[in-house]
Amino acid sequence: MHIVVCLKQVPDSAQIRVHPVTNTIMRQGVPTIINPYDLFALEEALRLRDRLGGEVTVLTMGPLMAEDSLRKALTFGADRAVLLTDRSFAGSDTLATSYALSMALTKIGQEFGGPPIVFTGKQTIDGDTAQVGPGIAKRLGLNQLTYVARICDLDPQAGTISVERRAEGGVQVLETRMPVLITMLEGTNEMRRGSLDDAYRAARSQIVKWSAADAGITELAKCGLKGSPTIVKKVFAPQARAEKVQHIASSDLSTDALAANVMAAIFQKQPALEGDLLRFAAGQ
Amino acid sequence: MSDAPKTDTPKTAAGRAGTKRELPEHFKAYRHVWVVIECEHGIVHPVSLELLGEGRKLADKRGVELAGVVLAGDPLTAAQVSAAAFEHGADLAYVITDPILAHYRNESYTRAMTDLVNSYKPEILLLGATNLGRDLAGSVATTLLTGLTADCTELAIDDEGSLAATRPTFGGSLLCTIMTLNYRPQMATVRPRVMSLPERQPGRWGRIVEHPLNLTEADIITKVLRFVADRESDKAQLAYADIVVAGGLGLRSAENFQLVRSLAEVLGAEYGGSRPLVQKGWIGADRQIGQTGKTIRPKLYIAAGISGAIQHRVGVEGADTIVAINTDPKAPIFEFAHLGVVADAIELLPALTRAFRAHLSVNRLAG
Amino acid sequence: MIEERFDAIVVGAGPSGNAAAYTMAKEGLRVLQLERGEYPGSKNVQGAILYADALEKIIPDFREDAPLERHVIEQRLWTMDNGSHVGMHYRSDDFNEERPNRYTIIRAQFDRWFSGKVREAGAVLLCETTVTELLRDTAGRVIGVRTDRGGGTAFADIVILGEGVNGLVGQRAGLRPELKPDTVALAVKEMHFLPRETIEARFNLKGNEGVVIEAMGTITDGMTGTGFIYTNQESISIGIGCIVSDFTESSCTPYGLLEAFKRHPSVQPLLEGSECKEYVAHLIPEGGYNAMPQLYGDGWIVVGDAGQFVNAVHREGSNLAMTTGRVAAETVVWLKRRREELSKANLAEYQRRLEETFVMKDMKKYRKIPSLLHHNRQFFNLYPKLLSGAAQTWFRVDGIDKRTKEKQIFQSFRAGRKLTGLIGDAFKLARSWR
């Protein structure tokens, strides 16, 4: 079975800095990583491949530098990596991104066999929209399974799959037909460490690089800034809160005395809370 | 929603923003503000009511109507959900009732929503950034080929009458305001607990517009085999707790996390923690608070041994009172806490538990 | 698993390992390079100085695409006491040359770039792969390495150890002794981010010009060590380091020293308003020539920090690392071309070649400096104070005639350190500098 995993190279948001004057992101010296959510998708794909045979292709749209992340995915055990890279993709929003990726997925299907399963992560840590997965599904007409916590059953012959999906207020068990797009929930598995053989293979693999034209994208108006209906009007830094913290002095106090002061300060800030708590205590 | 590179290149983005033209003719008929009323198993999701509160303001500013969209499996649910929408500010409700819609499924709901939009043409369409809302919004926006701003924290109408949706980006380090100028509807999802709940107006009523769902069960490939409600498991209900006690790496060990749980128990609170605790396996993923965990908006939030990194901060800022316990007086959490205690949480937590327990039992007896 | 066999295995993807791997791969050898970090430079996130010459000898046109921050046009040497500094600044437009001599760099980016060149040259690089031990045949010859990846092993005719100052592979294999606390410095560093324009205004720079400040004095609280400040494009690297054994005897923490250095009135305005990211601590081998271990043996060679190749006085390290890596690689290529065995006897050629370069010459020249500075604390405590006092006496216009001022200065030095000591120090310093 051929499985494709979409993953994105993102700046490590813990290390992001904002230019104090222009309010733009200062990328200098900020390390890039594979979007952490995508690793859950990749591991799930690798597990399916190990169980059912077949191949895992990883796909990313991004600058040439994104090759690092693809190579890393190969080290984890992916079989093939495709980098979709073209100037005309710059400034894509989710609609334009899902368009480009869906075209690349179609091309991957033609070149390496149509994938019954396409995985994405739940969301990215930079764009953070969780919309690219559903966008791809819609464009390719794949059955969409988001927030999947577990793949329960998969029958390659019958072409059916059932999954546990995290819904609001509970877990849905869904059954559908492949091809599907799955966005994988975080925390559902743990990324493996590739073997030395995987590492050798990754180091030696050629990464497939496609421009827009290579991927069969002729309608450039659907790509990048041109193909993005949303417009960033303004970028600004969050405002610091005006109210300053009220410190509760802790020196020269026993811990119990301090605790009493903290409790008193809480009740002073939130007079109604004391009543709520008493009612709660009475109810117990 | 805009992808990362755009915020990086404000020049090009501004260049495009400057291309604002007359709205294409066929979009001019798009009017009114819609909120999708999310309802799972008969329970209206609070985020939808929060959105009605926000939608009301937008509609008033635009001088248009506010509508709730109700997709229900049976007439009773439809009536109850519509009532809730009216009581929280909707002028009318678009209702589709069909057993197919009893459970959320992407195919049927996307079909229902796109049908409604194409028939009644809203200018603004809002959904909760819940799993349901995000699953649905992406499909709807892609089908309609319109813009979608995900996970907003603020909605406004600009001088020219367009929706200006503000959302955090790059893990909350920056905010950006995003607009969809030349396409309709303008779509946005909003995180639960970011907007406040509007006052309920009992007895308030509105118009109902019924619409058929032109689908049969056989058309739908995906089947719901089962639904296991969280009430039947012991999932955390962090997002709607009034009091939350949380711990961070400052607690130093999984055993010490019990101190957080004990205090939470005395206060009838939910407990949670920072991300590293989830990674270390001290607490489950559903108890992570912050950007990649839950956004909370409790009356009282007690953070013990949490440094207050930006990713944590964005998830708790909406709390009415934040109490921070940290040994480091320079910890960033003191930049947004309301009450700060520079102390060892491992000692202070048990003392607080004792203090509250004593106070509550004494006063309960007295009362 | 197929047992892979290579001509050479390089442990580490720092400057020394990269230089070695690149040079060999370029000559057509089959090279495997193993790096334990997530990517080359991931453990080296800091700013540093790059000396062009050493890299030019490996990649002549590196300026075309290497991630260079600023070229250094001004060097400041500061002797500091608690509230002042006496400085020597050398700034010259001559440094605005076509092929500048020194650059500030950010190691994470630079190492990554260098590593890209190594891969282009044909070496196989595996990251997140730690070498756990050397494999030997029955005769004791090193024949390969074991890694932590599923216990995987790899074999080669030679193993080049560029594993850095605290490399455990060589230590565990008994190729060199454990580090001694009095031959390594512990340096702590921070990156402070500021808009480009701010940096250029504060340091009086235009374009990609850069400044280096090196400082000594009471900032190390009497310990043997120095502080430094480098300007990058949008950040300032600041750090301070002292000999480890001094820390163990003192109550200062490295972090405390750095905090105090940053708060020094001469430094603070330079950093004002910056956002600090990334705090790292790292060891620097400072034992010099006398602390150098055996550099080669049957089937192995040591390069870079692992061989103590650092010139502490001039803050040179990466250039020695690159040069030793290159020379080791050239030696291996040369022996292989002649179909000679990579035995201890033949690899003596490595040391012979090194003797002809600046590396060994400088290491020898400064052989006595480490112990001199270590045993004469007055260089870090007393003299800076005296110097600053003298400067203040000299520059303050207060109605006292100049002759009296001269006398005051002279007496302050005499009182501070007995005349014989003063002369002795000057003499010792001159001798070990020779």
Ligand SMILES: Cc1cc2nc3c(=O)[nH]c(=O)nc-3n(C[C@H](O)[C@H](O)[C@H](O)COP(=O)(O)OP(=O)(O)OC[C@H]3O[C@@H](n4cnc5c(N)ncnc54)[C@H](O)[C@@H]3O)c2cc1C
């Ligand atoms: C993409 C991304 C997403 C993220 N999402 C989230 C998220 O959703 N939620 C989240 O929380 N984090 C998130 N993080 C992680 C975040 O950046 C921080 O690393 C994390 O919040 C820090 O957790 P902490 O405060 O528990 O630990 P630390 O930062 O290690 O802080 C521990 C604190 O405890 C204090 N302390 C130590 N001992 C004691 C004691 N005895 N008593 C009292 N105080 C003590 C210390 O002074 C320190 O301030 C994310 C990071 C990334 C990169």
Ligand SMILES: Cc1cc2nc3c(=O)[nH]c(=O)nc-3n(C[C@H](O)[C@H](O)[C@H](O)COP(=O)(O)OP(=O)(O)OC[C@H]3O[C@@H](n4cnc5c(N)ncnc54)[C@H](O)[C@@H]3O)c2cc1C
């Ligand atoms: C604070 C500070 C400032 C400095 N400033 C300068 C400066 O301005 N200019 C200058 O020229 N020099 C400077 N130096 C010195 C310079 O950094 C070093 O001399 C140089 O990095 C040495 O290169 P190396 O390749 O020998 O070792 P390293 O750069 O330490 O590289 C060793 C590599 O080997 C890897 N490794 C170690 N063990 C294993 C293993 N078992 N398996 C796999 N991989 C392994 C490590 O992860 C590392 O990447 C400075 C040093 C410090 C600490």
Ligand SMILES: Nc1ncnc2c1ncn2[C@@H]1O[C@H](COP(=O)(O)O)[C@@H](O)[C@H]1O
């Ligand atoms: N540029 C990209 N290349 C490949 N996959 C992507 C890209 N952008 C987003 N994705 C995938 O879509 C998911 C959701 O992204 P987002 O909508 O940005 O939160 C991610 O987890 C990725 O799997």
